[in-house]
Amino acid sequence: MENINEESIPLIAGTVLLLFLVVFIIIFIILYNKAQLQFKFERQQFQQDLLTAEFEIKEQTLNNVSQELHDNIGQIASLLKINLNKVIQTLPLSQRPIMNESSDLIKQLISDVKETSTSLKGNRITEIGLLKAIEQDYRRIKKLELLNLELEISNSEMEPGNTTSIFLIRIYQELINNVLTHSQATHAKISLNSSRSNFTMTIEDNGIGFLIEKTGNGNGLKNLKERCNTIGARLNLESYPNNGTKTSISLPLV
């Protein structure tokens, strides 16, 4: 009996060791996975904080530019118009049509500067609301007659909060800018639906489209995705070469 017990001691010790090793590795794997999740969460948090800070700096810069446009360039253009009107009064009648045309152009310039200044200001969204801000911007672009632009607002029950609205207007401005600059479209449609539970914005065009797989990791698209992630919105992008592009942003409203 004693011999059997003596012989089984190393066997028991070996089994205990193996069990210990297995349990140790399992515990390590569990703890590592936890540490990994924590690390991923902290990194996401950091990236979001960075994005928010970047956004705030950009907004501040745009507000400064808006102020400068209004205070400096707008004022100078107004003074120019006043001086020009004075000069026109002193000219013979035959020379007045050209100068009147110049005066009209300066009037147009003042109006455009004012509109651009207003569109850059983030505060106007808090004053007039997101849908109205987009509508104003739509009218400004439609006047340029670069393409046939449509706006459809199917529901305006409730709007997102101020900060989210500013994010959304910037996303909208970027998407519209892409349509005007890159798409070569002749027709584009902006669809907005803002119910109590959900806000949806869709911009589609009949332009040249692009291959998402090739440009999917470009900076523009990456920034767009990050901004959508920051406010908890879902981005859906459909585009095919020569078949236009359709971008939908969907945001649940709590």
Added chain:
Amino acid sequence: MEYVLYLSLLLIDSIFGFYYYKRLNIAFQLLVQLIFITFLFESLSELLIRVRLINTNFPFYHVLQDIQLLYSGVIYFHLNKSFGGKVWFIIPSTIFLTFVLIGISSIYQPYVEFPTFGSLILSLFIIVHSLFLYFKMMITPSDVPIFKQGTFWLNSANFFFYSVTFLAFGYFTYVQEQNDQTPQWVTFLVKASNFMFYTLYGLSMFYSTQLARHGKH
């Protein structure tokens, strides 16, 4: 037959390692070299035994464990370096212990005796480093899933194998002192551990090449 399978496993690991050599980082390149050296030593010792030039392969194991300690130290140096922090102490300790092992083999225990106290020192050295590396992995987690990290498999292979051999060789030493016979299961355990060890080494190299392909190490 088992020995042929064991040598085949070493050879497969070596071939795989050399095929993807440039894709591996320096720690895994050293691992490939170590596996290949082990293969050469094992093959040569077996060949010399078969042609009856030597009676035992123990002298080869004495030299091999010195090489294993040296290589393992440098491998752990590079693995720890990738996690950041101070790791300079690994190299002098490795060199020191290599000389200790040579000393044990040359002066204290003859070359025809195996395992030696050097085997226990080697096992302990690697167990300590593997635990330290586990700690480093925990405080600087990667975003790669743990089962797809070559470092995890390499470290786990070392930790498991050298813990088993530490116990087994310790027990061998005790049994030899008692002039008793080693139980079959101990020999089986060591052989099984060897197979598992080099299989996990192969797996670690495989995942390391996958990570390198995606630009991560």
